[in-house]
Amino acid sequence: MDYRQHFDFMKHRNKFFAASASLLMIGIIVIALFSMNFGVDFKAGTGLDIGVGQTVTKEKAEEIFASIDLKPAIVSIGGNNDHISARYDAILTEEQIKKINTTMAATFGAQVSQEVNTVSPDIAVELGLKAIYAVAISCVFICIYVSLRFEWRFAVAAIIAILHDALVVIAMFAIFRFEVNLPFLAAVLTTIGYSINDKIVIFDRVRENLRFSKVKTSDDLSNLLNNSIWQTMARNIYTVLTVLLAAGCLFIFGSESIKLFALAKIIGLASGAYSSICIASPLWYLLKNKSLSSKTRANVVKE
Incomplete structure (x- = not known):
């Protein structure tokens, strides 16, 4: 089935990049001016x-x-x-x-x-450093996994999108001054783990479609990627809605101690669903399109 009659994600990729960059920039400015609202876990x-x-x-x-x-x-x-x-x-x-x-x-x-x-102050510093190490190590292993299963372009796009998801959660907590504690860190790490799932689903379909398509131009690549996204759209929506429902129930009916954890999960899940389609896929498109352009120039030189 041809999905070109649907919304063209590749055509509007710069708008997605600009929207994400604006949100993250606001978060960075708030953090630079006011820092994060650290809870007792990260603050003596x-x-x-x-x-x-x-x-x-x-x-x-x-x-x-x-x-x-x-x-x-x-x-x-x-x-x-x-x-x-x-x-x-x-x-x-x-x-x-x-x-x-x-x-x-x-x-x-x-x-x-x-x-x-x-x-104590020493423990607060230690917890902060371990939080950074945990995020960095998880990203490294995800990058290795995606590189082995797919190719380096998929890995680069996935890692940038995953970091985007983690930074969106951090930016939202900084902007709205929500407390940052150990449950928040757990939410960020689980967001990273869940976020890669959406991206793998789309990338798997892209790889499958590449086997049966002759991609020679940027338009061919754009159509293939848009088709792959729409072919996996229903599955991604159902999965995200299911987990969002569970996180929403935790936020509404859960105790005060897990409300911020649930809120961070909700933000991370929404960001992960968005970035899989609007950040990771366009990034892979840009990297792959660059290799297509290089091959085209090489063929012209040979001729």
């Missing part, structure tokens, strides 16, 4: 997750902390409005933590529970 300090067993407002929680001169940098309410999350940029002493627990118990009763997460 103490995080408290306090279950009070009854409905509580943010104003009430802030009032309690202020009454004991231990006002945190960030206060949020989670769960069924019965959990208080507090983040301190400084490391609290055992006496201060005990004072908070005693005050909460006096206010809400004996059902109060408290979870403490303290990260």
